[in-house]
Amino acid sequence: MNAASHRPPAALLTTLALATTLAAALPALGQVDAPAKRAASTEIRAQLSPRRYTTIAAEIGARVQRVGVLEGASFKAGQQLIGFDCSLQRSQLARARVALDVASKQLATQTRLAELNATGRQEVEQADGEVRKQRADIAQIEVMLGKCSIAAPFAGRVAEQKVREQQYVQPGQPLLEIIDDTVLEVEFIMPSRWLQQVRAGSPVQIAVDETGQTYPARVLRLGARVDPVSQSVKVVAAIEGRPAELMAGMSGRLIIPAAP
Template structure:
């Protein structure tokens, strides 16, 4: 057999082998197709981190410049609605109110005298009107000083606890300066973030379990609210839930794992 025939024979054998390998690969792909998304559960059980947060919380700030004479509730303590949280030293404002009231009393006497003289046609109309205006001005000064004086005592807007004390007694504070961080711990909510695609089955009222790390206990909870918008970058949405029942050991800031079980696909 010539060398030309031998080369042709080898080429035919190589072509046959490549054809067989290609056929085997195609057969394998037909026998074992890649799993499709529809063949897998759309969502699987996942653990989501959640944090306990108070439903109401705020920062109490000074509305006037004054020295703190007393902080009625220490850090961490509870208080009732309307209880005095901070009292400011307002001796100057008190003196200003007394002065405004004295000016008002004098203006009222002057106006009363001018009214009597007007009845006797012994006073000019302009003088009478000016004395009347002085009474109105003095009343406005009394009202304004009274409002300022009312800011010397800061009551609690709701029942709760002092989360953080930001100022000390005998410290002079400026208007707008934070004094206390307070929160309402009567209702603690769970806040957590889930994939936005879960909204297909995750609705308000959905019941689940949450394991709080600090107490090492598991509690029942229900979804209360769903965030108003979806984050388009992370494709996630914020949820708020409430733990069923009241547990004194739970406080704001604790965190844990939320176990959500999507419904199985049929």
């Protein structure tokens, strides 16, 4: 008997090879399915943002006399943030008041002369028009003086100081960026298919990168529409409480607990 008679048939060799391949592949398939079964939550990126924020700009052209709150400092609602040097406007107001006094006396004189038939109606009307003009000038200057001091529209902090004392600014020039960080909101974009699970009032968590801690939050509102291209929607949540270590602009992983 030769050596070739001891070889197994070709069909048997093929069967053995397939069995060996399947045996090696089954553990790998189990490893692929296991993480999906163990996943208990879905994580996406999110960023902390202040509840309110705005840029304070100059409404008049003037020299900055005082910056009431420096960058990073806190302030209360109604507190003075910027004070301008308005000595020119105050002198204009004093001059306008003197002109109004003169015009009022002239009107009184013309009115008396009209009663005595010593002057015409046109002169009285001209004197009355001059009085009204001076009053309008005074009202305009008083409005300008009201813009010489900028008060905080809400309580918060100065995020960025764009102007310094003794600097001359133009109307519309940005002065301060302020934020209301008494409540920190969490903004994130999620797939629209998750709307069945995430609604207003749903609990979420955010693991902040900068602190290494996880904080509870609750969904405040959903976006008004779903983006038709990305099939996503914007969601805003609010962190419960006000942890002192958190700051606007921090980011992290937002964790949406899996449905029970």
